Amino acid sequence: MKKRQSCFLFALAILLASCHSEVKENPEVYSEDWTSLAKHNEEPAWFQDAKFGIYFHWGVYSVPAFGDEWYPRHMHFKNRKEYQHHLETYGPLSDFGYHDFVPLFKAEQFNAREWAALFKQAGARFAGPVAEHHDGFSMWDSNLTPWNVGDKGPQKDIMRELKTALTAQDLKFMTTFHHARNLQRYADVPNEENYGNSHYPRFEGTAPAEDDHELNYLYGNIPEEQWLEEIWFGKLKEVIDNYQPDIIWFDSWLDQIPEQYRQKFCAYYLNEAQKLDKEVVIVRKQDDLPLNVSVDDLEKSRKNKLGKKVWMTDETISKGSWCYTENLQIKPAVDMIHVLIDIVSKNGVLLLNISPKADGTIPADQQEVLRAMGAWLDKYGEAIYETRPWHTYGEGPTIEPEGDFKNHREFLKIKYSADDLRYTTKGNTVYAMVLGVPDSEQPLLMKAFASQGADVNIKKVTVLGSKETVQWQLKEDGLFIEQGYPVMDTMAQVFKIEI
Structure with a gap:
């Protein structure tokens, strides 16, 4: 009996050692280096099949509805129209800073189910929010910053509601991050050129220059090492852990993030996706991540030849601002359909931005374009979805x-x-x-x-x-x-x- 037990325990030990060895050598377990991360399939079939997604620049910057989504920055420069508008409408920056817009961002008419149904009707296969723009305000219920939709403004978890509603419509969930620019990094000279990689300038007498513990989290006035770990990576980790996005898309300025942190993000995201047995997509601009790890994105532009790898264009439904502004001009549906067809013929995917109002409503003219696109795709979508490029575009x-x-x-x-x-x-x-x-x-x-x-x-x-x-x-x-x-x-x- 003891001999049989010994044999059994010995066999079990060998089996466990073998399993441990397999996990350790499993190529799907990613470490923080590009060679390991390149084992990830950066362009899974579901993404190649999808062809069309929708996202939206919607946040505190939607409240002034003037200029564009860069209002938080431009309002600080005296040579900008936003500065004059702000002075005439809200008063001096010393009395009314960007943070004072936050209580006015109420999203009181926001209905995630209606948005998701509209995106489905438009023919999108994935959708999601600008999780955080350059302005430092998080569109999810965050424990890392007081400046988030759960604690301020709408005081509800916008991202949770969107994830639930979009999933119910069988749409993949996307989040986009623009927060690499939020850290204050610049030469100490008061002009716009010297603030090129920092969204907020530190002009005396304005909120970004104040040494206030709470305001620092909005205006990026935090020591760089702390900001990189707790804010840039920390916010990505929090969204991955709590919302499991299928796509994470990065705006420019990712080159300002040290390579080790870019690798750290990729490894964390891919390992967490592996635990959930799902294939995820990382999208980048510029040359900030290797293309054997990510998908290339072209802003408001596209290839003029057939791409060997899948690529993406992020385009906006308007002719001007990415966020809602008064008198925003909207492109006709026929132009958007032509852009979609041209992109797909060249092995691309269209990510279309829309511009909701601060109250959470999507303007009627934008809805009209989306429904017209959806009507065309409903009739002729077999020529778009699940297709691949021919020998010529x-x-x-x-x-x-x-x-x-x-x-x-x-x-x-x-x-x-x-x-x-x-x-x-x-x-x-x-x-x-x-x-x-x-x-x-x-x-x-x-x-x-x-x-x-x-x-x-x-x-x-x-x-x-x-x-x-x-x-x-x-x-x-x-x-x-x-x-x-x-x-x-x-x-x-x-x-x-x-x-």
Whole structure:
């Protein structure tokens, strides 16, 4: 009996040692170095399939509704229109600082279920808030700072309500972080250029310059080592632990965060996701994280060629501010659909920003655009969702400029026409999308099917949304769609080519 027990205990010890060895060597357990972190699948299939998400610049900066979401910074500079507006509307900065807007941010009309239903209707596959902008105010119930929606302003956990409502709509949950800029770091010279990497300037007589324990947490007036551990990393850890986001997206200035902290965040996020058996996505701008760990993001711009890896564009629904301001001009739905199609054809994902009011309502004109996008996607979404790039993204006279955000004004001028085609593919199907209303009295040539470009054997050509027969011919110079084909949409017509 004792011999059998000894054998059993010995075998158990070997088994436990083996399990321990497997865990230790498991490539899915990430350490704080880029080689280990690169084992993570930075572009999981669900993200490649999703194509379209929605987020929103909504916070204390929505209260003044003037200028843009950089109001907290610009209000301090005498050469800015925000400074003059603030002086005339609220009085001197010594009497009314940015922190005095916080009690006015009440979100009294906010309804997470209505927002989630709208995003679902718009055709989004993921959504979530700007968790914290440069201004230092947290849009979740935080234990790390007194400046959060649970303790001040709305006095409710906005992020919790959103996570619950979005999950109920079967949408992946996203949080975006812009707080790398919040730390006060600058040369001690009172002009705007010397505050380039700090959101708040420390001008005498203003709140960012006060040595006040509570105000310091809003204005980033904290020793750097403490701020890096407790604020930059601490807030990320708190959101990961309490809300388990599927995507974490970073704004610029991540290069101001020491590499060891960037690695520390990535390892923590990926290890926590592994515990939950979920694949998560890290999105970055600039070159702040390796692309074998993260997805590249292009602000208000996009690629003019097919991307080898999945990438993202963060674009806003307006022509101006990212947050709500009075008289905000909204782009038409047709332009947003064309941007989405162009991005997807080049292996990209669109993250569209909307701009709610401080009271928590989404303006009617923005809702109208989202519903129009959703109506198009409801009819023709099979050409977008779960697709992959074809051998070419498309053809036509409209070519996007080179560059990133520096050319965002040029991207704003782009208008596509029925002469521009974009392609996607899924299984044995190629989708050709015409970015406008084609003239069906004339044949339509799709040059990408030329014999030297695509070796295909076409079985059938149809127009999505129509049961009419489409006549076609495959010639050396491309696929000819003969005149008389049905025109089904005024925003973008979709041809389905089965091969």
